[in-house]
Structure formats: structure tokens, C-alpha cells
Amino acid sequence: MAAPSAPPSVVGPLPAFDLETPRRRRRPSGWHLFLLPLALVMLTPLVWMVITAVSTTQESRQFPPKLPTSIQWSNFSNVWTGSPFGHWLLNTAIVSVIVVISNLVLCSTAGYAFARLRFRGSGLAFILLLATLMVPFQVVLIPTLLIVKSFGLIDRLGALIVPNLVTAFGVFLMRQFFLALPPDLEEAGRIDGASRLGVFRKILLPLMGPPLATLAILTFLSIWNDFLWPLVAIQSPQNMTMQLGLSTFQGAHLTDWPLLMAATLMSQLPVIVLFLAGQRMFVRSIASSGIK
Amino acid sequence: MATIVLDGLRKEYPGKPPVVALEHLDLTIDDGELVAFVGPSGCGKSTVLRCVAGLEKLTAGRVIIGDREVQELPPGKRDIAMVFQSYALYPHLTVYKNLAFPLKERHVPRARLDAEVRRVAEMLELTPLLRRRPGQLSGGQRQRVAMGRALVREPLAFLLDEPLSNLDAKLRTQMRTEIAAVHRRLGITSIYVTHDQVEAMTLGQRIVVMRDGRLQQVGRPADVYANPANLFVAGFLGTPSMNLLNGRVDRGVLTTGTLRLLVPGAPDADVVVGIRPESLTPVGSDDIGPCLEVVVSHVEALGNENLVHGSVEGTGPDKPMVLRALPTVNPGEGERLRARVEPAQVLVFDAATEERVTTSGPVLAADNRRAAG
Numbered sequence: 001m002a003a004p005s006a007p008p009s010v011v012g013p014l015p016a017f018d019l020e021t022p023r024r025r026r027r028p029s030g031w032h033l034f035l036l037p038l039a040l041v042m043l044t045p046l047v048w049m050v051i052t053a054v055s056t057t058q059e060s061r062q063f064p065p066k067l068p069t070s071i072q073w074s075n076f077s078n079v080w081t082g083s084p085f086g087h088w089l090l091n092t093a094i095v096s097v098i099v100v101i102s103n104l105v106l107c108s109t110a111g112y113a114f115a116r117l118r119f120r121g122s123g124l125a126f127i128l129l130l131a132t133l134m135v136p137f138q139v140v141l142i143p144t145l146l147i148v149k150s151f152g153l154i155d156r157l158g159a160l161i162v163p164n165l166v167t168a169f170g171v172f173l174m175r176q177f178f179l180a181l182p183p184d185l186e187e188a189g190r191i192d193g194a195s196r197l198g199v200f201r202k203i204l205l206p207l208m209g210p211p212l213a214t215l216a217i218l219t220f221l222s223i224w225n226d227f228l229w230p231l232v233a234i235q236s237p238q239n240m241t242m243q244l245g246l247s248t249f250q251g252a253h254l255t256d257w258p259l260l261m262a263a264t265l266m267s268q269l270p271v272i273v274l275f276l277a278g279q280r281m282f283v284r285s286i287a288s289s290g291i292k
Numbered sequence: 293m294a295t296i297v298l299d300g301l302r303k304e305y306p307g308k309p310p311v312v313a314l315e316h317l318d319l320t321i322d323d324g325e326l327v328a329f330v331g332p333s334g335c336g337k338s339t340v341l342r343c344v345a346g347l348e349k350l351t352a353g354r355v356i357i358g359d360r361e362v363q364e365l366p367p368g369k370r371d372i373a374m375v376f377q378s379y380a381l382y383p384h385l386t387v388y389k390n391l392a393f394p395l396k397e398r399h400v401p402r403a404r405l406d407a408e409v410r411r412v413a414e415m416l417e418l419t420p421l422l423r424r425r426p427g428q429l430s431g432g433q434r435q436r437v438a439m440g441r442a443l444v445r446e447p448l449a450f451l452l453d454e455p456l457s458n459l460d461a462k463l464r465t466q467m468r469t470e471i472a473a474v475h476r477r478l479g480i481t482s483i484y485v486t487h488d489q490v491e492a493m494t495l496g497q498r499i500v501v502m503r504d505g506r507l508q509q510v511g512r513p514a515d516v517y518a519n520p521a522n523l524f525v526a527g528f529l530g531t532p533s534m535n536l537l538n539g540r541v542d543r544g545v546l547t548t549g550t551l552r553l554l555v556p557g558a559p560d561a562d563v564v565v566g567i568r569p570e571s572l573t574p575v576g577s578d579d580i581g582p583c584l585e586v587v588v589s590h591v592e593a594l595g596n597e598n599l600v601h602g603s604v605e606g607t608g609p610d611k612p613m614v615l616r617a618l619p620t621v622n623p624g625e626g627e628r629l630r631a632r633v634e635p636a637q638v639l640v641f642d643a644a645t646e647e648r649v650t651t652s653g654p655v656l657a658a659d660n661r662r663a664a665g
Binding site for chain 2: 195
């Protein structure tokens with residue numbers, strides 16, 4: 001006969017809470033044979049860029065590329081002294097930070113409004129907003145330029161900031177987050193005496209970490225790497241952003257590849273550092289947004 | 293504490309045509325009373341609660357809590373507290389901060405806030421859990437935190453929206469007892485919404501049965517159970533449900549299957565006869581009382597009793613029959629079982645209006661043997 005089991009406790013045993021699930025170590029498998037060459041293909045341009053960045057001009061013209069005989073650190077200092085690289089870095093940082101912050105604030109509030117507030121024409125407004133996602137940027141390039149020009153922002157950092165203060169994608173992303181959130185939390189907050197803004201600030205904002213991180217990362221990447229719009233909106237070298245500045249290293253007839261690659265490497269350093277710092281968040285953001 | 297008056301509540305949702313969720317609801321809930329709203333999904337019981345809480349705007353009607361009309365006030369100004377089905381605990385805050393949140397929003401001084409939180413935590417045995425987050429609590433503990441957050445500021449009224457539906461059966465029974473104890477201790481006027489009739493019957497001092505946005509019956513649980521106003525209430529309350537058989541009243545005599553009863557004063561009409569499973573007793577073939585002959589389909593053995601399922605010939609198609617019997621009564625499939633009916637416990641409903649048929653005197657047994665013959 002089976003021994004009588006212990007009487008069940010009233011609330012039951014507390015579940016174990018593994019906040020950090022230990023990563024499983026995978027054994028090498030057939031997949032790795034397929035993935036390894038792919039990884040090599042992906043890494044080749046990066047490695048080539050690094051090798052070229054520390055080579056002489058002559059060494060950079062060899063094919064296939066070879067390791068340099070001596071590392072040319074001077075390429076980096078030449079980039080810094082021979083071009084307004086510091087300005088470009090600062091400009092890109094200013095534009096990126098302002099655009100990221102404004103997107104976090106405006107997209108989350110607009111997304112909340114579309115998800116929760118009932119107002120006349122909200123459905124139509126949201127459809128129109130979504131429709132802008134379907135239009136390629138090249139189509140609206142000229143109208144945007146005319147608008148920015150009418151604001152007197154051409155060749156100023158404002159031209160890079162104002163059109164990007166809020167994005168349809170960001171609003172959509174945040175709206176979907178709020179829709180997935182149970183309304184009970186907000187209703188409980190309102191019954192507990194919080195205003196709508198209070199509910200947003202004290203209850204929803206702390207829960208918005210993952211979508212806000214996604215939005216911040218995607219916005220930062222798109223602004224940091226943007227080339228086309230700065231090319232149209234900015235003319236003077238002092239006001240250029242990093243990607244636009246890089247293009248000045250490329251001549252019509254002759255390109256100093258080691259200098260260009262050194263500048264490219266320098267321009268990507270902040271992104272690489274950011275990626276290494278928040279690698280998991282980066283991958284999750286890009287995977288969850290379905291965007292590459 | 294306060295009286296709650298619901299005066300002509302009407303709630304429509306826009307649409308073509310508009311969806312009427314509540315239709316002219318009048319009810320007064322006395323000071324300190326616990327009223328349970330019960331009904332099937334979509335009957336409007338949660339809408340009532342949300343209208344009282346201010347989470348839904350009324351189309352028409354008034355809500356009076358204490359001496360204030362509150363239908364135009366936002367939820368936070370109504371001095372009510374609510375426990376949600378999902379508990380709606382703030383996941384990023386500890387239990388302490390969850391309990392403190394309503395007080396903080398009302399700018400209660402820190403020392404009083406701390407004292408109040410600890411008092412409620414003590415009362416609900418949450419003290420050891422104060423530093424945990426909701427994700428680290430079991431279902432029952434979360435439920436208690438939700439109760440605590442509602443009780444911490446001593447509201448005028450306490451609204452509970454299916455608070456136990458996410459718990460397992462054992463825990464639900466225990467929490468039901470706790471809610472009843474808390475209500476007895478604090479005496480806060482409470483509205484309790486549930487689709488579980490057992491919860492409604494055991495917790496509510498009065499129960500309100502709703503259907504399609506309309507109030508069907510209000511009364512003490514035992515009264516509503518014993519004297520349902522219509523077929524819906526009769527069928528909704530009770531597990532297993534009341535047996536409903538087609539019948540006919542002719543010149544004061546009710547006939548259904550082999551059963552004949554005297555229903556003094558009842559008009560001639562097609563009727564539905566309601567008999568609770570516990571009002572039927574299996575008897576031998578020599579019993580001369582008013583009986584129904586049940587053709588057994590299957591038996592559910594519950595340990596302390598058997599539920600005998602079957603049907604009665606001549607009472608209408610698809611009219612299943614169930615009766616409670618001792619565990620020793622275990623008839624086989626297809627067997628005929630005589631079940632004696634307690635005439636006084638037979639309810640008669642008009643088949644057309646589904647309303648209860650009033651009789652001028654108690655239902656009595658007619659000559660059963662003659663009817664059978």
C-alpha cells in the first residue's frame with residue numbers, strides 16, 4: 001500500500017524562480033558544418049576592413065588581401081587630423097541621441113493613444129500612419145526636402161533631426177505593446193487614484209523596458225548609419241554626419257582605401273562597443289521587430 | 293461604509309444596432325451588505341461592476357455611493373476599491389509597494405502609510421512576503437495581495453470581479469472562507485461578481501441573477517434557490533441543474549409523464565415542470581406516492597452519493613433527468629427506476645412566458661395509480 005502523502009499546503013509550494021536560465025552548452029553538430037562557412041563569409045568584409053585599415057596604400061591594392069608587414073597606426077591619426085572627423089562624430093552623436101530620445105517619448109505616447117484612447121478618427125489616423133510605412137523613402141525624399149527647406153533647416157543638424165523625431169514604425173511597435181498589455185493594470189491604477197498620466201508614468205513606463213530598448217536600438221542604428229538623407233540635406237563638411245563624411249574619402253579617380261577603412265572602422269567603433277555591451281538585447285530587438 | 297443605489301442603469305455599446313449590455317437596472321445595496329451578482333458569461337454582471345467603479349461610462353442612470361452621485365466622477369474619486377479577476381498587481385513593485393500604492397496616490401503621510409500597509413499585511417498573513425514581487429508569489433498569495441491593496445485605504449465600497457476564478461478548486465474554497473471572514477470583520481458594502489453559483493450562494497447575503505443585461509431575480513440565496521421567479525433562474529441555480537419536463541395543466545391537474553399533481557388555481561396551459569434532483573427519491577414498485585418512471589442511461593458515482601441520469605417517457609424530447617441517490621442505488625443502463633416526487637417541491641412554469649405559474653394553494657398529489665393505469 002502506498003504511504004499516505006503529506007497534506008497539501010494551503011497555498012502550495014513556492015515555485016522556483018530561475019531568473020537566469022543557465023545556457024545550455026551545445027555539442028558540435030552537422031549544423032555547425034553549415035553555419036561555420038556562413039559565419040566566415042559574414043566576417044570576411046569586416047576582417048578585410050580591419051586589415052586594410054592598418055595597411056599601406058600599396059598593400060591595400062593586393063588581391064587576395066594579405067596581412068600587412070607592419071601595422072600602420074598612422075592611418076587613424078591621419079583620419080583624425082586630415083578631416084573634421086571629430087565634428088562628424090559629434091554631429092552624429094547629437095542627432096542620434098536627440099532622435100532616439102524623441103522617438104522614445106513621442107512613439108510611446110502616440111502608441112498609447114492609438115491603443116487605449118477612443119477619439120474620433122483614431123482608426124483612420126492609424127491606417128494613414130501605417131500607410132506611410134509602405135511608401136519608400138526615395139518617394140518622399142523631395143517633398144521632405146522642400147518642407148525642411150521651408151523651415152530654413154537645410155545644411156543644419158535640424159534637417160536631420162526634425163523629420164525623424166517620430167516614426168510610424170515606432171508608433172506601431174509601441175501600440176502593439178500596449179495592446180498586448182492587460183488593461184486591468186491601468187484600470188487598477190485609476191481606481192487606486194492615479195491620473196492617466198500617473199498611470200502611464202508609474203505603472204506602464206516601468207513595464208516598457210523591452211519595447212523601448214528595441215525602439216532605441218533600431219532608431220539609433222538607422223540614424224547612425226543613415227547616408228541618403230544627410231547626403232541631400234547637408235552640404236558643408238562641418239555639418240556632415242559620420243556616414244556622409246566617410247564618402248569624402250572616396251575620390252572620383254583615386255581612393256585612399258587604408259584611410260577610408262580606418263575612418264569606417266572608427267565610425268563603427270561606437271556601434272561595436274554598444275553591440276558588445278548589449279548583445280543579447282540587440283539580437284532580441286532585431287529578431288522581435290522582424291527587421292534586418 | 294455606505295449604501296449603494298443603482299438607479300435605472302443602462303449601458304449601450306456603439307454598433308448598428310447598438311449592443312445593450314445593461315437594461316434598466318434598479319437595486320439598492322444596504323450598508324455593509326455583500327451582494328453577489330451571478331449569471332452566465334455575457335449577462336452584464338461585470339458591466340454593472342465596471343459602471344459602479346467608473347471604468348465604463350453609463351448611457352443612462354445614476355450610481356449613488358453613500359450620499360454622493362458618482363456616475364460622472366472618475367474611478368479614483370469614487371472612494372471604491374476593486375479586486376480584478378487577473379488581480380492586476382503591478383509586476384514591477386514589491387508586495388509592500390503594491391499595498392502602499394493607493395495610499396501614496398492619496399499623499400498619505402509616510403508613517404501612517406507604513407502602519408496601514410503593515411496592518412493589512414498582518415491581517416492577510418502577507419508580512420513575510422512584503423519584499424517579494426508578484427511574479428514570485430503563488431496564485432493564492434497574489435489573490436491576498438490584491439485583496440490587501442483594495443482594503444488598505446478602507447474604501448466606502450468593495451468591488452470584486454470574479455476574484456477566485458483563477459484558483460484551483462481547493463484554494464478557491466479556502467479563499468472564499470477568507471473573503472467571507474474579511475467581510476464579516478470589516479463590514480464594507482461589497483459587490484461580488486461571479487459566474488460560479490456556489491460562490492454566489494455561499495458568499496452573498498443576497499444574490500442577483502442576471503441574464504442578457506437584465507435583472508432576473510434578487511433575494512436571499514435560499515429563497516432564490518427554493519422559489520425561482522422564472523425558468524432561467526430555476527435552471528441556472530443548482531448543481532446538477534433542476535430537471536425541466538414538459539407538461540400540461542388541465543382544470544387544475546398537472547400531467548407530465550406518469551405523474552399527476554393537483555395545482556389549485558393554475559390556468560390551463562402548456563407548462564414546464566421543474567423538479568430538483570434532490571426532490572426525487574428512488575422507490576420500489578410498491579410505492580403508492582406520486583412517481584415518475586425514469587429510464588436510466590448512466591450513473592455517476594461521487595462517493596457520498598450517486599447521480600442517476602436518464603429520461604422520462606412522455607415529457608418531451610431531449611429532456612434529460614437526473615436524481616440524487618444513495619451510493620447503494622446503482623441501476624444498470626436501460627433499467628426503469630421509479631422515483632417518488634415531493635409535490636410541495638415541484639415548481640410549475642408557463643411554457644410560453646417562462647414565468648413561474650402562481651397557484652392558489654400547495655401542489656398536491658393526485659391519484660397517481662389511476663394516471664399510471
